[in-house]
Every structure is written in C-alpha cells, then in structure tokens.
Amino acid sequence: EPEVTQTPSHQVTQMGQEVILRCVPISNHLYFYWYRQILGQKVEFLVSFYNNEISEKSEIFDDQFSVERPDGSNFTLKIRSTKLEDSAMYFCASREGTSGGYTDTQYFGPGTRLTVL
C-alpha cells in the first residue's frame, strides 16, 4: 500500500542552524502538507502546497520557514535559523485531491523528530 515517507526520522541541530526535512508524498497525490506536534500538545497545521505554490499557511509558518518541491517526488520543509521552540515532531501529509476535496483524506508520514539544542 502506498505511503508517505519522511527522512530523517530524527534530526538534532544547534540553535541558529538551518535544517531541511524531507518527505516523499504518495505518488498520485496532488496536495501536500506540513504539520507539527510539540511534545504533549496537539497537531498543528503549518502549510499546504498545491500546483507548486503555497495555498495556505498558518501564523506559525513565518519567514523562517519555506517549502519546496524540488523534483517530481520530494517535498521539503526548510527552517532557516532554528530556535529552541522549533523542537517538535514534524509530519508531512498528502491527499489525492481528485474527489472534490471535502471527503479527501490526508495521509500522514511517520514524522521527523527535530531536536534543537
């Protein structure tokens, strides 16, 4: 069964460093998302991406964040200068986008645990 994959599974970085989190969405999916979950807290939306551009973003997704689909398979989240409070689990998700939207489910990858020291 197709699944969303993410690498690395765990990333440790120093405050102020840049990190890139990578995702490979399900191959025929058209919509891509990043969410994050700080330990013990709820899953929070960061950004959605469709047709090679951001379609929606949250207040969390400030200028320190960027997303890119550099080729036909990868979808990346870059944090330019990490802060301690960026430590969280980051989930990539994708959905097919062909069934009208509102019954179209998002499938989540296994996540990347980001630890900022």
Add this chain to the structure above:
Amino acid sequence: QKEVEQNSGPLSVPEGAIASLNCTYSDRGSQSFFWYRQYSGKSPELIMFIYSNGDKEDGRFTAQLNKASQYVSLLIRDSQPSDSATYLCAVNMKGFQKLVFGTGTRLLVSP
C-alpha cells in the same frame, strides 16, 4: 474559544466494552470530520471520516455526526488492549485545506 475540543482523558474501559469518544467544534461551516488514532511517538493514522449527519460504520468503529449540535463522536465496539492510543478528532472547514485537530483523547483498554 477552541476550534476543536476533546476531553483529554484518559478514558478507561475494560476489554470487550464499548468506548465512546466525543468531539465538539466551533465552526458551523465545517464540512468533513476525521478520526485519527495516534500511538505514542507515532504519526496519526486515519480510522475513518464522516461528512453527513448520522452514523457511519466501519468494522468495530462507528462515527456519529450531528451538525446542528456541532458534535462528532467515535464508538469503538469490542474494545481491545491494542486500541489503547490517543484518538484525534480533526475538522476540515469549508474553504480551507487544513485539518484542525483537537488535543486528543487518550483511551486505555484494560485486559
């Protein structure tokens, strides 16, 4: 006002019992509602979605939606210890692509 609210639990039920998980949401324009299961340290795993008022059954799981009351629930019949996890309610509001999650309800099923 929180957009999606869930009782954090834990909800403890014995094996074989029915577990009832509840969720309320604030936006009347919400279109679709999802239940995800999340084991500790893992990613959300879709259980089922519902978008019409009433009940929707899938195996041991039944989702119930009442848009007038802005309420959605998940029933788990014949609960198993492997069902012990956090259950996340997520809502998709009309015009938006994002899912808005509740804080989740922790379910403990004892043998």
